[in-house]
Every structure is written in C-alpha cells, then in structure tokens.
Amino acid sequence: MNPKRKKRLIIVLMIVFGASAAIGLTMYALSQNINLFYSPTQIAKGEAPAETRIRAGGMVVEGSVKRDPESLLVTFEVTDYENKVAVQYSGILPDLFREGQGIVAQGKLDASGTLQAVEVLAKHDENYMPPEVAEALQKSGKMPLPSKEEFNK
Amino acid sequence: MASSWLPRWFYQLASPRWCYSITGKLIPWFAATGGLLFLVGLIWGLAFAPSDYQQGNSFRIIYLHVPTAILAQSFYMMMAIAGAIGLIWKMKVADMVAKSVAPLGAALAVLALATGAIWGKPTWGSWWVWDARLTSMLVLLFLYLGVMALNSAIESETTAAKSTAVLALVGLVNIPIIKYSVEWWNTLHQPATFKLTEKPAMPAEMWIPLLVMVIALYLLFGLAMMLRLRNEILRRERRAGWVKELLGS
Amino acid sequence: MAFETFADFLNMGGHGLYVWLSYGLGLLTIALCIYLPVIQGRETRRTLRRRIQRESIKS
Numbered sequence: 001m002n003p004k005r006k007k008r009l010i011i012v013l014m015i016v017f018g019a020s021a022a023i024g025l026t027m028y029a030l031s032q033n034i035n036l037f038y039s040p041t042q043i044a045k046g047e048a049p050a051e052t053r054i055r056a057g058g059m060v061v062e063g064s065v066k067r068d069p070e071s072l073l074v075t076f077e078v079t080d081y082e083n084k085v086a087v088q089y090s091g092i093l094p095d096l097f098r099e100g101q102g103i104v105a106q107g108k109l110d111a112s113g114t115l116q117a118v119e120v121l122a123k124h125d126e127n128y129m130p131p132e133v134a135e136a137l138q139k140s141g142k143m144p145l146p147s148k149e150e151f152n153k
Numbered sequence: 154m155a156s157s158w159l160p161r162w163f164y165q166l167a168s169p170r171w172c173y174s175i176t177g178k179l180i181p182w183f184a185a186t187g188g189l190l191f192l193v194g195l196i197w198g199l200a201f202a203p204s205d206y207q208q209g210n211s212f213r214i215i216y217l218h219v220p221t222a223i224l225a226q227s228f229y230m231m232m233a234i235a236g237a238i239g240l241i242w243k244m245k246v247a248d249m250v251a252k253s254v255a256p257l258g259a260a261l262a263v264l265a266l267a268t269g270a271i272w273g274k275p276t277w278g279s280w281w282v283w284d285a286r287l288t289s290m291l292v293l294l295f296l297y298l299g300v301m302a303l304n305s306a307i308e309s310e311t312t313a314a315k316s317t318a319v320l321a322l323v324g325l326v327n328i329p330i331i332k333y334s335v336e337w338w339n340t341l342h343q344p345a346t347f348k349l350t351e352k353p354a355m356p357a358e359m360w361i362p363l364l365v366m367v368i369a370l371y372l373l374f375g376l377a378m379m380l381r382l383r384n385e386i387l388r389r390e391r392r393a394g395w396v397k398e399l400l401g402s
Numbered sequence: 403m404a405f406e407t408f409a410d411f412l413n414m415g416g417h418g419l420y421v422w423l424s425y426g427l428g429l430l431t432i433a434l435c436i437y438l439p440v441i442q443g444r445e446t447r448r449t450l451r452r453r454i455q456r457e458s459i460k461s
Contacts, residue, residue, distance in 0.1 A: 011240075020326040031337075036284040036340050121341060124276060126344045127346075128354065133206070153337060209417060210414035211414070218424070260431050268424045268428065271420050370432075373436065376436060387450060391453075401455075
C-alpha cells in the first residue's frame, strides 16, 4: 500500500476507534439510565428511588395473581428468583399477561414497598413455538421460564 | 496499481464503466430470484407457517420485521465500508455506492421500526418504549437521514462524499450497540432468536420461511441498490466517452 | 395451511389489522424502493440521449 493510502487508512481507523471509545465510555457511565427497568433485587436493595415513577421488571410469580371480582384491580408479585416485588394495577392487562410470564410495570413504590402501577407491559422471550409444541412442553413440565439474567443485566 | 495484494475485481470495481455493465448483467438475476423467493416467503410466512402459542397470528409480522431490521444494519455497514474505501483509495464508484445505499437503508430502518411498533401493540401492550434496542434502532434511522441531508447540502460531490463517509464511520459504533443492547441492558425487547453459536430458539417450520424472506429481501434491496448506482454512474459520468457511445447509438 | 377458511386468513385470529397493516406498509415500501429508481433511470437516460443528439448536430 502506498504511504498516502496508508495514512488515510490510519485516519479512517482513528475515526472509528475514537468514536467508539468516546461513545463506549459515555454509555458505560450512563449504563444505569439505559436500563429500561429495575429488577426486584435492585428494588430490594433500595437502588430504585421511592415516590418517583420507575419501571420494575420480573416474572409473574405462579399463583400470586389475585383479581378483584368487582373491578379491574389486580395484584400480583414479580420475581427474579431472588427477591419479589408486589404490584397493584387497575386497568386492562396485555393479552400475554399470565403467571410465569415476564412483565415490565411502570409506577411508584408506596410506603409498603408495593408498586402502584399505571402501566403493565408483557416482556415475552425469544422462544417461539407452535401451540402443539407448547402444549407438549407444558405437559412434560419442560416449558422454559425466563431466566434470572433476563431481568438483571 | 502499485500494490497488488488486493484481488483484481477490487480494481475493476473502480471503473464506473465496468460496474455499469456488470450490474446490468446481474439485475435480471436479482429481480427473478428475489421476486420468486419473496413470493414464496410471503405466502409461506402468512399462510403456512404455524402461529405462535402465545402471540397467535400477530407472530407473522416477524417475517417482515426481522429481515428489514437485519438489512437496515447490514446496509449501514455497506455504506460505511464503501465510504471508507472512497476515503482511502479515492474510488469514485465507492462514493456512489455509499450515496445509493443511504435512502434504501433509511427505508429499511423505517420499515423495521414501523413493523416493530405494529407488532409491539398487541404483544407487549405498547407501540413504543424507550428501551436500548428501540432507541438505538431509531438512532440508526437518524444516522441515515443525517447522511442523506449532508449529501444534499454539500454541492461539491467529492466534499459531500468525504463528509458523509466520516459521519457514516462515526455512526458505525451504533451497529454493535444495536446488536448487543438486549444483552447489555434490561430491555423490553427480547434477546435474539438466532445466535451464531446456538440452534435457533424456534422450530424449523418457523425459521425456514424467515430465512427465505431474509435472502429475498437481500436480493430485492440489492437490486434496488444496483438500479440507484447505475443512475448515479450515468449522471456523474455523463461527459465520459463510453456513456455517449452507449446512449448515442 | 394454518387457516381453515379465507375469512380466517383475513382475520388472523383477531390480529388482522396489525398483520395486514405491517405487510401493506412493507409491500408499498419495497415496491417504491425498486420502482422509483427505475423511472428515475428512464428519465436520466432520456435527457442524456437528447443532450448527446444535440451535441452531435452542433459539431
């Protein structure tokens, strides 16, 4: 390669690496703000601010969903298999909401540590399958559940 | 041609005339196979692939969403690499490639974002959340729009090519951020279904039509890119003898 | 075939609006991405041809 081109190649590489380093460091510094939600463990440790709107993500605990027969009020717990957060929500839940499903709820933590949610979103995983396959997995008890890492990055 | 460690076609690529003629020969093949595969993938994905146990038939949006998202990113890489070649080797054709790719990449990014939003509403319960994956994908669209705006704002072709190449190269850092966003941060978007090291997290009857659609869209957008490139070559080489010869007869 | 009737196919299990909106947008965008450069190329070639003819008459 002739020296002129080599010099230009070095400039191009410097642009790419320089930009990567600058943006990489910025993202590293901001990493907590880039996370969409707090995990139940982070909330248990007190990392999430109280009295401001936050998002909490976790798996809906099996058997924890209690629906009020008179209204749309529903209470449930979410977990990352280490800690749990109770969630109270009044409104229409997404179609995918069920026990064993990952969800992200937005709301405020009250004094008792319950998340008073104003929005509940379903966080599905990357495993797609036809209904027959899902049924078979369910029967044999091999249905994959969201992993702990799913909510703790 | 002082250094010859690069293959011959790399230097042939530098000739607009050679590029014009080779793309002319490739276009019918891309159109035929791309069109055919697109039709097969479309019908397969919409009518024959099974529905998902949780999402039902809204899952079928995957056959458009994933290919457009993949292409939007690989077209960006193509644009940045073409830009780098243009900067280092002062190759006019590379600048023209970068310029032709940008609007197509922007269209792909718009499609990926739009189909994602439409898919998100019935699945997640929201059109949009500001998580790392969705936001970095939006940044990709803005990078494309920035490159296009810069290209049209600068009158001199060589200065425009240089500036857009630098912008494209700076924005290249966004590509790994998009890819790894779902692994580095807590997001609403699920992790990738396809990983290079593991078998896909869906059965073959679901991923084969998806693969067909990915290949089909590569061919169709490759076709669109070549069509744009040829227009750009004609426009810039209008004073060249070979163009006069080609169109004069 | 994943559907029993054509009406089922259009309905997409209640998700018809989302699925068809996505695919409508997709088809439109892909068609435009290919069609626009084709007509643009036709236009470019026509103007260039005219200019070449004019120049050859002049000389």
